[in-house]
Amino acid sequence: MAAIILISVGVLFNIFGCLGLIRLPDVYNRLQAATKCVTLGCCSILLGVLVHFGIGGAGFRALVAIPILFFTATVAAHALVRGAYHFGAKLDKRSVKDDYREEVK
Numbered sequence: 732m733a734a735i736i737l738i739s740v741g742v743l744f745n746i747f748g749c750l751g752l753i754r755l756p757d758v759y760n761r762l763q764a765a766t767k768c769v770t771l772g773c774c775s776i777l778l779g780v781l782v783h784f785g786i787g788g789a790g791f792r793a794l795v796a797i798p799i800l801f802f803t804a805t806v807a808a809h810a811l812v813r814g815a816y817h818f819g820a821k822l823d824k825r826s827v828k829d830d831y832r833e834e835v836k
Contacts, residue, residue, distance in 0.1 A: 734782040740772075752764065773800055777793040
């Protein structure tokens, strides 16, 4: 039962991440929504796999994949945001702060 709940929560996070990709105004907000929601969703799904299968073959692989996914997704999103900023992708007009502007000067 716990595995089904964890996997369901993970699927919901992934759906929210997909909605964020559609609804949010610029590339920076979209990447934040996609990275945070999908990382948490996939980690929750992998945790559900671990609970379901135990520390056997599939469970151990899920346990190893959680930190790898967590760290690589966040680093990749940061690199994509910096690349988009340096390439010239504009912030949405409703954005209130540009942290990279001070860094670039």
